[in-house]
Amino acid sequence: MDIIVSVRKVPDTAEADVMVEKSGKDIEKSRLTFTINEWDNYAVEEAIQLKEKYGGTVTVITVGPKDVEDILRRSLAMGADKAIRVDMEDPEDAYTLANILSAVIKNQKFDLVLFGAQSGDFNRGVTGVLVARMLGITHAAMVNGIEVLDGSIKASRELEGGLNEVYDIKLPALFTIQTGINEPRYVSISGIRKARKKPLEVLTPSDLGIGSIEPMVRLDKMYLPPPGKLAEFIGGSTEEAAAKLASILKGKGVL
Amino acid sequence: MAVFVFIEHREGKLMDISFEALSAAQKLNDEVIAVLSGENVGDLAEKVVKYADKVIVVDDPKIDTNNEAYTRVLDELIKKEMPKVVIMGHTSMGMDIAPAVAIDLGLPIATDVVKISKDGNIKVTRSIHNGKVLADYYLKDAETYIITIRTGEFSAEELSEKNGKIERVDSPLKEEITNKKFVGFVQPEVGGVDITQADILVSVGRGIKDKENIPLVEELAKIMGGVLSCSRPIVDYGWLPKERQVGTSGKTVKPKLYLALGISGAFQHVAGMKGANMIVAVNKDPKAPIFSVAQYGIVDDVLKVIPALTQKIKEIKG
Numbered sequence: 001m002d003i004i005v006s007v008r009k010v011p012d013t014a015e016a017d018v019m020v021e022k023s024g025k026d027i028e029k030s031r032l033t034f035t036i037n038e039w040d041n042y043a044v045e046e047a048i049q050l051k052e053k054y055g056g057t058v059t060v061i062t063v064g065p066k067d068v069e070d071i072l073r074r075s076l077a078m079g080a081d082k083a084i085r086v087d088m089e090d091p092e093d094a095y096t097l098a099n100i101l102s103a104v105i106k107n108q109k110f111d112l113v114l115f116g117a118q119s120g121d122f123n124r125g126v127t128g129v130l131v132a133r134m135l136g137i138t139h140a141a142m143v144n145g146i147e148v149l150d151g152s153i154k155a156s157r158e159l160e161g162g163l164n165e166v167y168d169i170k171l172p173a174l175f176t177i178q179t180g181i182n183e184p185r186y187v188s189i190s191g192i193r194k195a196r197k198k199p200l201e202v203l204t205p206s207d208l209g210i211g212s213i214e215p216m217v218r219l220d221k222m223y224l225p226p227p228g229k230l231a232e233f234i235g236g237s238t239e240e241a242a243a244k245l246a247s248i249l250k251g252k253g254v255l
Numbered sequence: 256m257a258v259f260v261f262i263e264h265r266e267g268k269l270m271d272i273s274f275e276a277l278s279a280a281q282k283l284n285d286e287v288i289a290v291l292s293g294e295n296v297g298d299l300a301e302k303v304v305k306y307a308d309k310v311i312v313v314d315d316p317k318i319d320t321n322n323e324a325y326t327r328v329l330d331e332l333i334k335k336e337m338p339k340v341v342i343m344g345h346t347s348m349g350m351d352i353a354p355a356v357a358i359d360l361g362l363p364i365a366t367d368v369v370k371i372s373k374d375g376n377i378k379v380t381r382s383i384h385n386g387k388v389l390a391d392y393y394l395k396d397a398e399t400y401i402i403t404i405r406t407g408e409f410s411a412e413e414l415s416e417k418n419g420k421i422e423r424v425d426s427p428l429k430e431e432i433t434n435k436k437f438v439g440f441v442q443p444e445v446g447g448v449d450i451t452q453a454d455i456l457v458s459v460g461r462g463i464k465d466k467e468n469i470p471l472v473e474e475l476a477k478i479m480g481g482v483l484s485c486s487r488p489i490v491d492y493g494w495l496p497k498e499r500q501v502g503t504s505g506k507t508v509k510p511k512l513y514l515a516l517g518i519s520g521a522f523q524h525v526a527g528m529k530g531a532n533m534i535v536a537v538n539k540d541p542k543a544p545i546f547s548v549a550q551y552g553i554v555d556d557v558l559k560v561i562p563a564l565t566q567k568i569k570e571i572k573g
Contacts (some may be wrong), residue, residue, distance in 0.1 A: 122384075133359065147545055161443075168435075217392050221389040242566070255572070
């Protein structure tokens with residue numbers, strides 16, 4: 001089975017102090033670290049596991065300037081065979097991004113395309129299905145289980161409240177992958193070094209025959225949320241705070 | 256001008272998000288048209304029409320339960336009625352359907368929206384970068400806009416009654432969908448623990464760092480007379496079973512005390528625990544969103560606080 005996985009490099013903002021640039025058009029990125037989008041990492045792992053089981057190839061693709069190549073190298077080290085980067089700034093909206101990605105994918109041989117169900121930066125959760133529709137192939141979003149049948153795949157979709165639903169989906173198809181579908185493998189520095197010999201192709205938008213695309217959604221401005229009601233913070237050393245909390249809990253009668 | 260609301264239902268029940276979507280639609284002060292499609296959905300129409308000017312009912316056994324069928328029916332209804340906005344939930348179903356409709360009809364789509372305003376054009380607000388930044392977006396001029404809304408952001412309690420009319424239309428679906436066939440639902444596994452019944456939940460998240468640290472939290476839960484629960488990543492990593500998960504994709508809980516340890520407070524998690532009587536959060540990031548739903552907070556490393564708190568509670572309990 002030939003599989004294409006779309007990956008994206010995102011800032012790690014979970015524990016970071018995030019500020020907005022003066023322009024209001026982006027966050028201040030200089031002090032942030034960047035990683036492969038968590039959902040995409042599960043998608044890469046899933047593709048590699050399918051390849052290990054059924055044979056075929058895994059190609060990882062991304063859009064961005066040269067400094068996003070480290071996530072492609074990382075994916076190659078995990079076991080992908082080939083990488084493609086479209087050399088341009090990250091497009092403003094998902095529609096533009098989907099146009100570029102579908103232009104890349106339609107020139108490749110594939111049975112299955114995997115995306116992360118969303119990305120940790122903009123959590124749009126839309127690009128994969130847009131691409132599927134542009135390519136005219138069947139899709140399933142929020143997939144948390146894949147079972148390969150003859151010419152089709154039984155895909156489990158995560159619903160709310162712990163419920164799943166199963167679809168039988170004809171190939172070629174595109175799935176967006178939910179976290180927890182597998183256990184992504186560890187990538188070592190030496191593994192990344194070894195994967196340096198694997199092919200990484202760089203394309204330009206004009207190679208793909210893409211001119212200017214009018215975005216469907218335009219950013220007006222970014223800003224920090226207005227300060228809302230906050231918890232009453234219990235200060236002091238760890239010991240002091242723990243003691244105060246224990247006595248509050250006792251005072252409230254919950255202990 | 257009309258606003259379409261896609262009504263989500265499952266196994267004969269309307270989903271909460273449908274009422275939230277109706278609430279979002281009512282705020283736009285236009286005609287609210289609910290789209291209710293599926294198999295044997297007639298009974299549900301009575302409940303929906305209370306809050307809509309019109310409910311369009313498409314009853315067709317070929318639709319239920321197939322997202323591709325829902326998509327094609329919605330495509331046809333949008334083409335026919337030309338609503339200004341189509342609102343649906345940013346749910347698993349919404350994520351499967353809405354982008355497909357946008358491409359089928361060449362319409363702009365904005366997803367996971369927390370606010371919709373009319374500022375000449377339609378403007379949407381989205382919460383990005385782990386809830387730490389808000390962003391306003393304008394949609395390109397178009398006949399119709401597709402918008403999916405975040406769960407829990409539009410209150411169903413603000414709905415006003417409209418008691419409109421129910422209109423049954425023939426299904427535009429000509430044939431069975433064969434490329435994407437619904438096989439069935441898989442119910443969550445029932446284990447030995449029901450976290451929804453606990454008075455005290457001691458809940459862990461990513462901040463616990465390692466599976467090896469779970470027993471520390473188990474001990475704290477035991478001393479407190481509580482039950483261990485967790486946020487999504489802990490289940491994704493395989494450190495605790497799914498039955499312990501709190502949040503939209505896990506369980507909704509309402510304990511007397513919810514102690515959130517190293518949980519940042521993603522909205523999917525908060526949706527599952529904000530009904531707790533008392534919420535206490537420990538997180539080393541003072542800007543973690545969990546602190547805006549908690550009554551008490553400690554900004555510190557959970558791995559230091561857990562043993563300290565265990566010790567203090569032991570002392571109190573003697």
